Amino acid sequence: MNCRQFNSISLEEVLLSLGHLPTKQNEKEAWYLNPFASESQASFKLDKRLNAWYLHSEGIGGNNTDFMKKYLNASVKEVLAWADNQNFSSFQQQNISDRKVENLPANYEIIEIKNVQHPALLEYLRERKVGNQTQFLHEIHYRMNDKNYFGIGFKNDSGGYEIRNKYSKICLGKKDISTIKNDSNSLRVFEGFFDFLSFKNVEKSLEKKPSDYIILNSAAMISNIKKSLGQYENIELYFDNDAAGNRAVKMITNESKNAEDCRVLYSDFKDLNEWLINKTVDSKVSYRLKR
Numbered sequence: 001m002n003c004r005q006f007n008s009i010s011l012e013e014v015l016l017s018l019g020h021l022p023t024k025q026n027e028k029e030a031w032y033l034n035p036f037a038s039e040s041q042a043s044f045k046l047d048k049r050l051n052a053w054y055l056h057s058e059g060i061g062g063n064n065t066d067f068m069k070k071y072l073n074a075s076v077k078e079v080l081a082w083a084d085n086q087n088f089s090s091f092q093q094q095n096i097s098d099r100k101v102e103n104l105p106a107n108y109e110i111i112e113i114k115n116v117q118h119p120a121l122l123e124y125l126r127e128r129k130v131g132n133q134t135q136f137l138h139e140i141h142y143r144m145n146d147k148n149y150f151g152i153g154f155k156n157d158s159g160g161y162e163i164r165n166k167y168s169k170i171c172l173g174k175k176d177i178s179t180i181k182n183d184s185n186s187l188r189v190f191e192g193f194f195d196f197l198s199f200k201n202v203e204k205s206l207e208k209k210p211s212d213y214i215i216l217n218s219a220a221m222i223s224n225i226k227k228s229l230g231q232y233e234n235i236e237l238y239f240d241n242d243a244a245g246n247r248a249v250k251m252i253t254n255e256s257k258n259a260e261d262c263r264v265l266y267s268d269f270k271d272l273n274e275w276l277i278n279k280t281v282d283s284k285v286s287y288r289l290k291r
Contacts, residue, residue, distance in 0.1 A: 003065050007051070012030065028049060110142045111143055116139045120166070124164075136200075137197075142172060151168060156176040156177060162193060177217060179212070180212065181212050182211060185234070186209075186211035187212045187232040188213050189215075190216065191215075193217065199238060219247070226255065230256075232258070237253075239271075240270060241263055241266070241270055242270070
């Protein structure tokens with residue numbers, strides 16, 4: 001790893017790896033107690049947009065390398081050697097997060113599956129406004145290409161896991177849909193699991209009762225659900241507002257007269273999760289879907 005690569009890693013993740021959590025934060029910045037000395041009021045500011053820090057109590061700042069040089073009292077060479085041994089997900093995932101799933105290495109090992117508890121993952125879920133829906137999720141630690149990673153795992157019907165964190169979007173195991181049964185004659189279909197989790201957060205506000213749910217985990221998996229559609233009296237579709245979502249809605253509504261395109265709820269946004277992030281939903285919510 002060189003300085004450019006190390007400085008591209010999220011400083012938020014570097015601080016987390018060292019055990020430092022923010023005392024307050026928003027989308028643009030985070031404030032920490034001085035990592036270099038004891039203090040009672042946070043004076044260490046992280047600018048998330050610039051991925052840079054400034055310590056107001058000492059009037060100094062800089063990038064990741066500058067921070068770790070001071071933190072470790074070490075040379076640049078020593079800092080980079082330290083960074084090489086940390087397996088930062090925000091660096092390692094740069095190499096795989098944009099690849100198509102079918103091109104990922106087949107060799108991986110799931111090391112541990114547990115309840116979601118890592119601070120970085122919990123914060124990521126809070127940012128997506130679904131931090132209270134962890135009952136549907138797992139924390140997955142896995143190894144790939146001799147590197148360790150971790151992320152939020154959402155299990156599919158073939159035993160594979162959709163893996164998400166702030167820096168990656170991959171699938172471990174066979175790609176498949178995820179089905180959640182509630183012995184209902186109604187079905188709701190979602191493109192991704194964050195949309196499903198988002199809906200669960202507003203289900204009561206929308207005066208909706210729980211139903212059966214299918215999460216495609218990819219619009220390309222739509223052919224896998226055709227046989228299931230005939231079992232339901234009512235089908236609600238919650239796809240993305242894009243070309244793939246349009247095709248999926250058209251395909252299902254052409255085959256099932258009882259299927260309804262419900263994207264009117266979030267017509268001004270890319271998907272349901274983006275709508276939730278940007279909307280305040282409470283008991284007075286005025287958005288209602290057609291029955």
